[in-house]
Amino acid sequence: MKYAIIICAVLLVTAFATDFPRAQGTAQSITASRVDVVQVASGYRASKVIGSTVYNESRDAIGTIDDLIVSPKDKVTYAILSVGGFLGLGTHLVAVPFTSLQVADKQMRLSGATRDSLKALPEFRYALP
Incomplete structure (x- = not known):
């Protein structure tokens, strides 16, 4: 549930960061682009x-x-990784570009990384609202 709320919040922030067509006063111009839905679905x-x-x-x-x-x-897109800790206590959050992760054998992989190398990265902290 927590993750669904976070994902919705990210989508809303992204949506509101763009210019919306105005209902009154100015002409609306919406540019639609075609998306390969088969590729997106995969x-x-x-x-x-x-x-x-x-x-x-x-x-x-x-x-x-x-x-x-x-x-x-x-x-x-950045993946926020939780490294170390136990049951959510003492975890170290780090941000890595999502493109640095690979999917192999249905597993997420980060080549060349260890727990210690990730713990050595600067800790990620969420910005206050």
Whole structure:
């Protein structure tokens, strides 16, 4: 439930960051673009990605995807990884570009990473609303 709310919030922020056509006063101009729905449907649903365990190339579990964030400036998606800790306590959150993750054998992989190398990255903190 928490993740569904977060995903909805990200979608709303992204939607409100763009210019909406106005109902009154100015002419509306909406540009629609065609999307290859077959290609989109073969993508990864955020609800399935969030909570996934991340492994390195040695198949060691190195973290869990805690969240996905879309950058407002360049629209790049970042995976927020939870590293270390136990039952949510003492975890270290780090941000990595989603493009650095690969899917292999139905597992999320981050090549060249270890728990220690991820813990050495700057800690990610959510901006206050």
